[in-house]
Amino acid sequence: MNKIFAIVRREFIERVRQRWFWVMALLGPLLFGALMVIPALLIGSASLKHIAIVDSSTQGLGKAIALQLDTSKVQSVQVLPGPRVADSLMQVVSAKQLDGFLLISDALVDSGKAEYRASNVSSFTTNNEIEGALRRVATTVRLTREGVDQAAIGRAYKVQLDMQTTKIANGKATGESAAQSFSLAYFMGIILYIAILLYGINVMSSVLEEKTTRIVEVLVSSVKPFELMLGKVIGVGAVSLFQFLIWGVAGRWLFSMRSKLGADPSAASQSPFQVPHVSLDTGLIFLAYFLGGFMLYSAMFAAVGAMSSNEQEARQAQQPVSMLLILSYISMFGMLNDPNSTYAVTLSMIPFTSPIAMPVRWAAGNLPIHEVIISLVLLVIGILAVTWVAARIYRVGILMTGKRPNPKELLRWIRTA
Amino acid sequence: MPNPAVQLDRITKRFDKNVAVDQLSLNVPPACIYGLLGPNGAGKSTSIRMMMHIQVPDEGTVRLFGEDGKTGRDHSARIGYLPEERGLYQKMRVLDVIVFLAEMKGVERRTARIKALEWLDRLGLGDRSMRRVNELSKGMQQKVQVISTLIHDPDLLVLDEPFSGLDPVNAQVLKDEVLDLKQRGKTILLSTHIMEQAEQLCDGVCIIARGKKLVDGPLAEVKRTHGGRHVHVAFDGAAGDAERLFADPKLVKEKESTGQYAELELAQNADAQDILKGLVNSGARLAKFELAEPSLNKIFVDLVGPEAAVAAAQPEAK
Numbered sequence: 016m017n018k019i020f021a022i023v024r025r026e027f028i029e030r031v032r033q034r035w036f037w038v039m040a041l042l043g044p045l046l047f048g049a050l051m052v053i054p055a056l057l058i059g060s061a062s063l064k065h066i067a068i069v070d071s072s073t074q075g076l077g078k079a080i081a082l083q084l085d086t087s088k089v090q091s092v093q094v095l096p097g098p099r100v101a102d103s104l105m106q107v108v109s110a111k112q113l114d115g116f117l118l119i120s121d122a123l124v125d126s127g128k129a130e131y132r133a134s135n136v137s138s139f140t141t142n143n144e145i146e147g148a149l150r151r152v153a154t155t156v157r158l159t160r161e162g163v164d165q166a167a168i169g170r171a172y173k174v175q176l177d178m179q180t181t182k183i184a185n186g187k188a189t190g191e192s193a194a195q196s197f198s199l200a201y202f203m204g205i206i207l208y209i210a211i212l213l214y215g216i217n218v219m220s221s222v223l224e225e226k227t228t229r230i231v232e233v234l235v236s237s238v239k240p241f242e243l244m245l246g247k248v249i250g251v252g253a254v255s256l257f258q259f260l261i262w263g264v265a266g267r268w269l270f271s272m273r274s275k276l277g278a279d280p281s282a283a284s285q286s287p288f289q290v291p292h293v294s295l296d297t298g299l300i301f302l303a304y305f306l307g308g309f310m311l312y313s314a315m316f317a318a319v320g321a322m323s324s325n326e327q328e329a330r331q332a333q334q335p336v337s338m339l340l341i342l343s344y345i346s347m348f349g350m351l352n353d354p355n356s357t358y359a360v361t362l363s364m365i366p367f368t369s370p371i372a373m374p375v376r377w378a379a380g381n382l383p384i385h386e387v388i389i390s391l392v393l394l395v396i397g398i399l400a401v402t403w404v405a406a407r408i409y410r411v412g413i414l415m416t417g418k419r420p421n422p423k424e425l426l427r428w429i430r431t432a
Numbered sequence: 433m434p435n436p437a438v439q440l441d442r443i444t445k446r447f448d449k450n451v452a453v454d455q456l457s458l459n460v461p462p463a464c465i466y467g468l469l470g471p472n473g474a475g476k477s478t479s480i481r482m483m484m485h486i487q488v489p490d491e492g493t494v495r496l497f498g499e500d501g502k503t504g505r506d507h508s509a510r511i512g513y514l515p516e517e518r519g520l521y522q523k524m525r526v527l528d529v530i531v532f533l534a535e536m537k538g539v540e541r542r543t544a545r546i547k548a549l550e551w552l553d554r555l556g557l558g559d560r561s562m563r564r565v566n567e568l569s570k571g572m573q574q575k576v577q578v579i580s581t582l583i584h585d586p587d588l589l590v591l592d593e594p595f596s597g598l599d600p601v602n603a604q605v606l607k608d609e610v611l612d613l614k615q616r617g618k619t620i621l622l623s624t625h626i627m628e629q630a631e632q633l634c635d636g637v638c639i640i641a642r643g644k645k646l647v648d649g650p651l652a653e654v655k656r657t658h659g660g661r662h663v664h665v666a667f668d669g670a671a672g673d674a675e676r677l678f679a680d681p682k683l684v685k686e687k688e689s690t691g692q693y694a695e696l697e698l699a700q701n702a703d704a705q706d707i708l709k710g711l712v713n714s715g716a717r718l719a720k721f722e723l724a725e726p727s728l729n730k731i732f733v734d735l736v737g738p739e740a741a742v743a744a745a746q747p748e749a750k
Binding site for chain 1: 481484485486487504505508511513515517518519520521522523524528532533535536537538541580
C-alpha cells in the first residue's frame with residue numbers, strides 16, 4: 016500500500032513540477048476568458064456599414080428606411096434606380112468603397128420582398144438592423160393604409176421586447192437560459208475530450224518512459240505490475256483533478272471579474288456563447304464521468320504504452336484509442352440538437368462514448384436520473400473489463416522488447432495467466 | 433548447514449517455442465559471491481528475472497532464503513537488483529530518484545532521504561543531489577544506479593552483468609562494495625560472460641549455455657574436476673630419483689621432461705603434494721613447484737565451445 020502511494024506521489028509531484036502543467040493551468044482560464052470576452056468584443060466593435068438604397072418604389076420607401084436605420088450602425092445613401100445601376104453598384108462594392116446595397120420596390124410592402132447585396136452578409140448585427148428597418152417601414156405603410164394614425168404607430172413601436180429563455184429541470188426553473196445550456200454542454204464536451212485525451216496520453220508516456228529506460232524491471236521486482244499501473248493512473252488522475260481545481264478557481268474569479276474585463280454582460284447576452292451557471296449536480300456528473308472516462312481510457316493508453324518500444328510506435332498504436340475518443344467528441348454536435356434521440360441515448364450508454372456523451376446530454380437537457388444511473392453502472396463495468404484486459408497486456412508488454420505485437424500475439428498475452 | 437540464499441529447482445522458461453531456461457537447478461550458499469556464467473543468450477538474465485519474480489517459471493520452483501511460498505517480490509526488501517539494462521528517470525532530481533527507488537524496496541521515506549544523502553556524499557555526488565539525472569555524466573548516473581541498488585542494505589544482491597558498461601572507476605567502486613558486502617555476510621549473485629572477473633571475485637560458479645546447466649559448484653571444485661591438473665616443476669640434482677617418481681603411473685599421467693624442468697599432468701586421484709614430498713625426500717633442490725590450474729576461461733571455452741557449435745549447427749531444433 017505504501018508502495019502504491021509512493022508511485023502516486025512520484026507521478027503527481029513530477030508532473031506538477033513540469034512546466035507544461037502550469038502552462039495548461041494558465042492557458043485553460045485564458046481560453047475560458049477568451050470565449051467569454053471575445054464574442055462580446057466582436058459584437059461591441061461591429062464596424063459602421065455604408066450602404067446604398069436603390070429605391071424603385073413609388074412611395075419613397077427608401078427615405079423611410081434610411082430614417083429607421085440606426086446611423087451608428089448603418090449609414091445609407093439614396094440611389095435612383097436605373098437599368099444598370101445594380102451592376103455598377105456591384106463594382107463599387109467590389110472596390111470596397113461601399114459595404115453593400117439594398118434593392119427595394121413596392122413589393123416590400125405587398126409581399127415583404129427586398130434584396131440586400133453586400134461583400135459580407137453574415138454579420139448578425141447589420142442584417143438585424145436592416146431587417147428591423149424594413150419590417151418597421153413595411154408595417155407602418157400597411158397600418159397607415161388600414162387607417163391607423165401615424166402617432167399611434169410610433170407609440171406602438173416604443174415597446175422594448177425582452178424575452179428570457181429558462182431551462183426547466185425537475186419541474187423547477189433553473190435560471191439557465193437556452194444559450195447557457197448550449198454553451199455548458201459544449202464546454203463540458205470540449206473539456207472532457209481534451210482532458211481525457213491529454214491525461215490518458217500522459218499515462219502512456221509515463222509507461223513508455225519506464226519501459227524504455229528499463230526502470231520498470233527494478234520496479235516490478237518490488238511491486239506487482241498491476242499496482243504499478245494503478246499507482247500511475249491514480250497519480251496522473253490526481254494531477255488532472257488538481258488542474259481542474261486551478262481552472263475552477265480561476266474560472267470563478269474571471270467570472271466575477273467579467274465586468275471589469277470589459278465584457279459587457281448585456282452585449283454578451285446576444286452571443287451564442289455564454290458563461291453558464293454550473294450547479295452542484297452538474298459538477299458532480301462532470302467529475303464522475305471525467306474520472307470514469309479517464310480511468311477507462313488511461314488503462315487503454317497504459318496498455319498501448321506497454322506494447323510499444325518507442326515514441327513513434329506508441330504514437331501509431333494509440334490511434335485506435337484516440338479515434339474512439341474523437342468519435343465521442345464529434346458525435347456531441349449531433350446530440351446537442353436533440354439530446355433525447357435514440358442516437359444520443361445509445362451513445363450515452365456505451366462506456367467508450369458515455370464519458371463525453373452523458374455529461375453533454377445532461378447539460379443540454381433535463382434527463383431522467385435512472386438513465387444516468389444505468390449509464391454509470393455500464394461505465395463501471397466497462398472500466399473493470401477494460402482494466403482487466405489492459406493490465407494483462409501491460410504486465411507482459413512492459414518486459415518485452417523488440418517489435419510491436421500483432422493482434423494474435425496480443426490475444427495470447429491476454430490469455431496467459 | 434545454513435539455508436541457501438537462492439535455490440532454483442529445475443526451473444524452465446519458454447518463449448514461444450524457444451526454451452530460454454531448461455531445467456536449471458542451482459544453490460547459492462549464503463555469504464559468498466556466486467557467478468552465473470554463460471555466453472550471451474544462455475539464459476542468465478531470464479534465470480535472474482525468475483529469481484526476482486519478474487517472470488514466472490513455466491516449471492520448477494524458486495526458493496529464496498530457504499523460505500517456501502514467498503516470491504522474490506515478497507522478499508524485495510532484502511534483495512538489491514541491478515538489471516542488465518539500466519536507466520533512471522531522466523527528468524527527476526537525483527535525490528528523489530534514489531528515495532523513490534528505496535521506497536519501492538520498503539524503506540521509509542525519511543530514512544531513505546538520510547541514507548541517500550550519505551551514499552551520495554560517500555561516492556562524491558553530494559553536491560549533485562538536487563540536480564536532474566540528465567544533467568549528470570554517464571559515470572555519475574551509474575553511481576546513482578549502484579546507490580539505488582544498495583541503499584536498503586540488502587541481504588542478497590542480484591547483479592545482472594554488473595560491470596558491463598561501467599567505466600573503470602565505477603567498476604572498482606562496485607567491486608569494493610561487493611567485497612565489503614560479502615565481508616558483512618551478504619550474498620551476492622552476479623551474472624557475467626567475462627571469466628576473468630568471475631575468477632577474481634567468485635567463490636562459487638554455475639556455467640550455463642542454451643538454458644542448460646553445464647557445471648556448478650565452488651570455484652576450486654569446478655577447477656579441480658574440470659580440465660587437466662598440471663604441475664610445473666624445476667629442480668637441481670637427484671635427477672634419477674625424480675625420473676623414477678615421475679614414472680609412477682599412480683601419480684603422473686603424462687609428463688614432458690627436459691631433465692631439470694618438467695610439466696606433469698597428474699593421474700586420477702593423485703595429489704600434487706605427494707610429488708612435492710617425493711621430490712623433497714629425494715634431495716632435489718626445488719627452484720619452482722607450481723600447481724598450474726586451468727583458468728576458468730579455459731574450462732568455460734572447453735565446456736561451452738562444443739555446445740555453442742552444436743547450437744549454431746541446428747538452430748531451433750525442437
